Amino acid sequence: MKAVVYNGPRDIQVKEMPDAKVERATDVLVQITTTNICGSDLHMYEGRTDMEPGRILGHENLGVVLEVGAAVDRIKVGDRVCLPFNIGCGFCENCEKGLSGFCLTANPGNAGAAYGFAGMGPYSGGQAEYLRVPYGDFNCLLLPRDAEEKENDYVMLADIFPTGYHATELAGVRPGESVVIYGAGPVGLMAALSAKLKGASQIMVVDTHKDRLQLAEKVGAIAIDDTEGGGVERIMELTGGNGADRGCECVGYQCCNMHREEVPNLTMNNLVQTVKATGRIGVVGVFVPEDPQAGDKLEKRGQIAFDFGQFWFKGLSMGTGQANVKCYNRQLSRLIEHDRVKPSWIVSHELPLSQAPQAYHNFDKRKDGWTKVVLKPGK
Amino acid sequence: MKEHVAYEDAVDVLEADHKSVKKMFIDYDALCEDAAPPEQKRALAERICRALTVHAQIEEEIFYPAVREAIGDDTLMEEALEEHAEAKSTIAQIQAMKPTNAEYDGTVKKLAKLIDQHVLEERERIFLQAQYASLDLRGLALPLLKRKQQLVKKVAPRAKEVA
Numbered sequence: 398m399k400a401v402v403y404n405g406p407r408d409i410q411v412k413e414m415p416d417a418k419v420e421r422a423t424d425v426l427v428q429i430t431t432t433n434i435c436g437s438d439l440h441m442y443e444g445r446t447d448m449e450p451g452r453i454l455g456h457e458n459l460g461v462v463l464e465v466g467a468a469v470d471r472i473k474v475g476d477r478v479c480l481p482f483n484i485g486c487g488f489c490e491n492c493e494k495g496l497s498g499f500c501l502t503a504n505p506g507n508a509g510a511a512y513g514f515a516g517m518g519p520y521s522g523g524q525a526e527y528l529r530v531p532y533g534d535f536n537c538l539l540l541p542r543d544a545e546e547k548e549n550d551y552v553m554l555a556d557i558f559p560t561g562y563h564a565t566e567l568a569g570v571r572p573g574e575s576v577v578i579y580g581a582g583p584v585g586l587m588a589a590l591s592a593k594l595k596g597a598s599q600i601m602v603v604d605t606h607k608d609r610l611q612l613a614e615k616v617g618a619i620a621i622d623d624t625e626g627g628g629v630e631r632i633m634e635l636t637g638g639n640g641a642d643r644g645c646e647c648v649g650y651q652c653c654n655m656h657r658e659e660v661p662n663l664t665m666n667n668l669v670q671t672v673k674a675t676g677r678i679g680v681v682g683v684f685v686p687e688d689p690q691a692g693d694k695l696e697k698r699g700q701i702a703f704d705f706g707q708f709w710f711k712g713l714s715m716g717t718g719q720a721n722v723k724c725y726n727r728q729l730s731r732l733i734e735h736d737r738v739k740p741s742w743i744v745s746h747e748l749p750l751s752q753a754p755q756a757y758h759n760f761d762k763r764k765d766g767w768t769k770v771v772l773k774p775g776k
Numbered sequence: 777m778k779e780h781v782a783y784e785d786a787v788d789v790l791e792a793d794h795k796s797v798k799k800m801f802i803d804y805d806a807l808c809e810d811a812a813p814p815e816q817k818r819a820l821a822e823r824i825c826r827a828l829t830v831h832a833q834i835e836e837e838i839f840y841p842a843v844r845e846a847i848g849d850d851t852l853m854e855e856a857l858e859e860h861a862e863a864k865s866t867i868a869q870i871q872a873m874k875p876t877n878a879e880y881d882g883t884v885k886k887l888a889k890l891i892d893q894h895v896l897e898e899r900e901r902i903f904l905q906a907q908y909a910s911l912d913l914r915g916l917a918l919p920l921l922k923r924k925q926q927l928v929k930k931v932a933p934r935a936k937e938v939a
Contacts, residue, residue, distance in 0.1 A: 447892065468804070505903035506791040519900035661897050698806050 399774065400453040400525030401753045406444025407761070411751050414453060417527040422468035425533025429477060431552040432523045433457035434753070434770040435482075436582050437683055439761050440651065445690050446515035455524030456482035457555040458510040458549045459548055463527065464539070469535045477544040478537035479730070480530055481722030482556040484510040484520060487535035497585040498721040503531060509719065524753060526774045533706040538726050541734040549741035549771055550733045553587065558729055558740050560681050561587025564645040565595055567679025569714030572596030577632050577640075577671050579664040580647035581609035581620070584681060586743050587620040588645045594738070597643075601635060603628045603667075605655055608766050612743055625656055632671040640673035649682030650696065661693055662701035669704045674711040681720060722757075743769045786839055786916035787903050789924070793831040796897045800824045801888040814875035821875070821884050822933065825867045828891065830927040834920050843902060846911035848920045852901055859894040867892060 400414040419426050441448040462476045472478065484504075485497030491508065492500050504518035505509035513522020521529065530536050540551050561584050570576055576592045578585050581604035592600045593616055602613035603621045610620035619635065621628050633640060644653050653663045661684075668678050686699040695701060708715075732738045745768040748756055756770045783789045800820060807817050836917070844853040866887045873880050906913060 447896070449896075502907070504899065505787045505907055506794065506899045516896075519904065686798075689805075694809055698802050721879070 398526035399750055401455060401522070401750065401772075402700075403441060403448055403450060403452050403454055403634050405450050407442060407758075409454065409754055410441065411753055414525065416695070417521060417525065417529040419464050419466045420529060421531065422444065422466040423470055423532050423534070424466045425462055425472050425478075425530040425537055426464040427460040427480065427523075427528045427530055427537075428463045428479075428523060429460040429523050429528055429774045431459045431548045431617060432525075432750075433557075434524075434553070434756055434760055434772065436584065437613065437649075438757070440649075440683060440685075441515055441605055442761055443651075445651065445768050446685070447689060448515040452513060453521040453523075453525050454513045455522030455528075456514055457552060457557070458482075458512065458523030458528055459540075459552040459555065460523075460528065462533075465533060467716040468754040469533045472539065473538045476537070479540055479554045479726065480512070480523070480528070480536055481538065481554075481559070481726060482511050482514075483719065483722055484512065484518065484531055485723060486532050486721070492535075495724050496721050497535075497723045498719045507705065514524060518565045524750065524772060524774075525633055526750075534670050536723075538723075541730060543734060547733060547741075549744050549747070550739055551730065551731055551773065553723070553740035554726045554733075555731055556720070556722065557583045557587045558590075559725040560584050560724040561589070562591040562594075563646070563720035564647055564681040565591045565597075566642070566725075566742055567681065567718075568643040568645050568678075569677045569679075569716075570595045570597055570643045573598050574642035575599035575601070575636055576643045576645065577601045577603065577668070578618070578645040578647060579603050579668060580645075580650075580682060581606060581613045583743055585609075585645070585647035586612055586616070587740065588681075589613050590616050590738060590740065592643075592645075593617055594732070598643070599635065601632055601641065603632070605653075606763060606765075609768055612768060614658060615742060623670075623704055626655060629667055629670055636671075636673065640671045640676065642673060642676050644668040644672035644676065644678040644691050646678065646680040646682045650684045650688060650701075652682070659692060659696075661691070661696040662703060665701060666704045669708045669711070669713065672711075672713060676711075676713055678715045680715060680717040683719075684717075712772075744771050746770045748772055749776045781918060781921060783917045783921065787907070787913060787914040789917050789920045790831070790835065790839065790898075792897075793827060797824060797827050797831070797891060798895070800827070801884075801891070804888070808881050810875055814880075817881070817884075818875035821870055821880075823888070824884070825870055826928075826931045826933070828863060828867060828887075829931055830924055832864060833927055834923045836860065836925060838919050839916065842908045842911060842916055843909070844910035847905045849905065852905075856894070856898065859897070862935060863887065863890050863894065884918065891909055 486502035510518035
């Protein structure tokens with residue numbers, strides 16, 4: 398099968414790989430019809446993780462079931478399914494509690510497994526023609542009947558829509574509250590959409606990319622362009638000097654200042670400043686336990702200089718970590734089915750799998766207009 | 777009264793070591809960057825070496841033979857043993873070296889790389905297969921812990937070394 402393979406930093410290739418197959422009786426084999434490039438793929442692409450060369454990337458996957466293992470009861474051949482990026486078993490202590498992003502079975506020793514992701518188990522990614530889905534009955538989200546026409550919407554259920562929603566959950570957004578979102582990348586935009594769904598009164602999205610900020614405005618957010626600085630002041634002005642009720646971090650450890658230099662504590666400390674006293678911050682941007690390639694001394698050790706004094710003084714609280722996609726994907730799918738939301742509004746490029754290398758290159762450069770790339774392996 | 781064992785299974789016992797050693801390696805890098813005194817670096821490097829020595833031994837005496845029998849994958853287990861051998865020889869080099877030696881930091885960092893790679897493979901291949909096999913991973917936690925406690929005493933530094 399054809400697949401997007403990681404060769405090394407900024408070097409990926411579409412090449413022939415052994416076909417994915419059913420390996421265990423609980424597996425499902427999916428023919429991928431839509432698979433996205435995620436911002437977190439870029440951490441690997443840039444060589445900022447311990448991703449091993451030779452592995453297939455891709456954790457935002459949707460497709461049609463081609464084969465099911467002997468122990469699969471629910472999912473049938475021909476079903477159109479979307480796969481949460483986290484691989485859960487469904488029966489461990491964490492999965493039982495709905496924390497499938499921290500499954501104890503699928504990646505023993507390290508809580509949490511995913512497709513084609515550094516340190517998250519040996520599973521191949523879905524930027525390929527076929528994908529092996531472990532514990533298929535648990536992991537496959539069977540899509541509504543209109544799935545084929547709306548694949549670009551439903552595919553967002555694999556990661557970014559639930560992740561954006563999770564940011565608002567971690568932050569505890571409630572109707573009528575104001576929310577500040579750092580990052581207008583796909584996840585930040587989904588957080589803005591989620592905050593709108595939850596009835597936030599004021600949604601402020603901070604970024605330096607004008608194309609992305611425009612997309613935030615399309616879902617009713619207030620775009621705050623921090624290119625010239627002054628983002629913090631603008632938020633304080635919009636919230637009457639108090640700061641927002643809730644804050645979402647949707648950037649992660651490679652966040653940059655206006656000069657495109659990495660400043661790992663920038664967004665976190667801006668949130669401490671712009672979320673009002675007793676407010677809450679949800680952090681879904683990726684932070685890593687160590688980052689040997691980083692320029693920043695603390696960041697190398699997985700640390701940031703965090704304004705903890707101010708955080709404590711304001712009585713702030715915080716929720717962190719990857720989204721447990723299965724907690725949200727079914728409900729969110731119904732919003733798509735009933736045309737309440739159209740998460741494909743952020744898609745900028747729909748390309749065949751063969752063009753993945755150019756797509757990675759342009760997306761990594763944050764080239765103007767490259768917001769979200771959807772790959773179509775069948776085309 | 778019977779002593780309570782908090783570890784769920786053998787994987788938890790071994791992973792606790794992996795995580796604690798990983799943290800020590802990150803701390804070691806930080807000491808290097810901060811140009812810490814050689815003695816401070818030596819103390820940490822020695823702790824890492826002792827922890828890994830005990831860890832490798834309980835794996836080789838108890839865990840690996842049980843897994844090998846259950847999964848029947850000799851190639852995989854031989855690879856793991858080769859990685860252990862390489863790590864052990866690097867540990868011996870560190871223990872024989874003075875912390876002021878120009879090669880000292882580099883050798884500790886080399887060990888960190890070897891262990892990173894070994895842990896990754898152990899998690900993704902050995903633990904996963906062991907979990908799928910008919911192997912009493914819960915039961916194995918007990919002998920692993922017992923042997924670990926014995927060995928920890930054996931490799932513990934003498935009083936003068938600690939001071």
